[in-house]
Amino acid sequence: xxxxxxxxxxxxxxxxxxxxAEELKCRGIELPEEExxxxxxxxxxxxxxxxxxxxxxxxxxxxxxxxxxxxxxDIVTDTNMALAGINKKMLARYGGEVHCYMADEMxxxxxxxxxITRAAVSMEMAAKRTKPVIFAIGNAPTALIRLxxxxxxxxxxxxxxxxxxxxxxxxxxxxxxxxxTDVPYIINRGRKGGSNVAAAICNAIIYELGRx
Numbered sequence: 001x002x003x004x005x006x007x008x009x010x011x012x013x014x015x016x017x018x019x020x021a022e023e024l025k026c027r028g029i030e031l032p033e034e035e036x037x038x039x040x041x042x043x044x045x046x047x048x049x050x051x052x053x054x055x056x057x058x059x060x061x062x063x064x065x066x067x068x069x070x071x072x073x074d075i076v077t078d079t080n081m082a083l084a085g086i087n088k089k090m091l092a093r094y095g096g097e098v099h100c101y102m103a104d105e106m107x108x109x110x111x112x113x114x115x116i117t118r119a120a121v122s123m124e125m126a127a128k129r130t131k132p133v134i135f136a137i138g139n140a141p142t143a144l145i146r147l148x149x150x151x152x153x154x155x156x157x158x159x160x161x162x163x164x165x166x167x168x169x170x171x172x173x174x175x176x177x178x179x180x181t182d183v184p185y186i187i188n189r190g191r192k193g194g195s196n197v198a199a200a201i202c203n204a205i206i207y208e209l210g211r212x
Contacts, residue, residue, distance in 0.1 A: 016044050023049065034062045038186070041204040045196050056179065056187045064184045065134060065160050065205045069094050073132040073159055075202055077195070078102060078119050078143045082136055085199030090206045101125045120146040132159035138198030141165045141174035148177040161185045162201050164193030 007015055020040050024031065027049070031039055035057050042051045058064075072095030077083050083100040091098060101107050101122035111118045119140030126133055127150060135158050137143045144163050150156040163178050163185060165171050175187050186201055 013044070020044060024052070032057075034060075037208055038062060038201055038204040041200045041207075042188075042197055045200040046192075046194075048192065050190075050192065051188065051197075054189045054192065056185075056189055058183075058185045061160075061184050061186050062205065062208070065186070066209055068132055068134055068159050069096055069206060069209060071132065072096055073134050074099060074129060075134045075136055076100070076122075076126040076129075077136045077138070077198060078122060078140045078165075079138060079195040079198075081195035082138050082198045082202075085196060086136070086202045087206055090210065091202075094209070099126065099129075117142040119143040123147050123150070127156040134158075134160040134162065134202070136162045136198040136202050138164050138193055138195035139166065141167070141170040144174040144178055145170070148174075148181065151181050151183060158183050161187070162198055164188040164197045164201070166193040166197075167191065 005015065017040060020043050029052055031052070039051060039055050042055065043049055069091065074096050075086060075091065075098045077098065077100045079102060080100050083098055086098045088098050102118050104125070107118050107121045107125060111121045117140060120142045123143050123146040135147060144165065147158055147161060161178050161183055163175050165174065168191060171191055175189060178185050178187055188197065
C-alpha cells in the first residue's frame, strides 16, 4: 500500500504531472512535443493512459487552436458540465467566451417539433454566431453528426472541432465522420471521452498560451 503524500494544494497538480511523465517514460512513450501537454492533461483528468493511443490530432491542430483563441474565437460545448469546467476567465483575456445552448428553451422547442436531439439543434444555433467557433463536444454524438452534415452541405464550416463524446450508441461512427473532413480537429477514437475530457483539452490549449 502506498503511503499518503503530504502536499500543499498548489503542489498536487504539479506532482500529478510528474507521475504521468514518469509513467510515460517507464512505458517507453514519447509524445509529440506539440501534443504532449494536451494529452497529459487528459490523462491527468481521467487517470487513463489509453488516451496516448486514441487521441488523434489533425496536422498542426494545437497551433491552429491556439491561434483561434488568440484571435478571440468562442467555444461552444454540448453540456453545462463542460461549460463549467472551461477556464472562462483566462479565455476572456483573448476576447473569447464559452457558450452552451442545451438549456435554451427555444432549442428544446425546436428539437421536440423536429424530433431530433437538443444537441443537434444547439449546433445549428452555434452556427449563427458571427465569430469563429471551437466546438468542444464531450457527450452527444448527434452534435458531431449535425456538424458533419452542415460541413457536407456547405452551410457551415466550424473553425475547429474537439470531438470526445463518451458512450456506446453512434459515438465511434460520429467521431470517424469528423476525421473525414478538412476541419482541424482533436478527436478521441473509440468509446471513451466525456465533458471533463472536452474541458481538459480546452484548458490545456488556453494554459499553453499563458506559457508562450
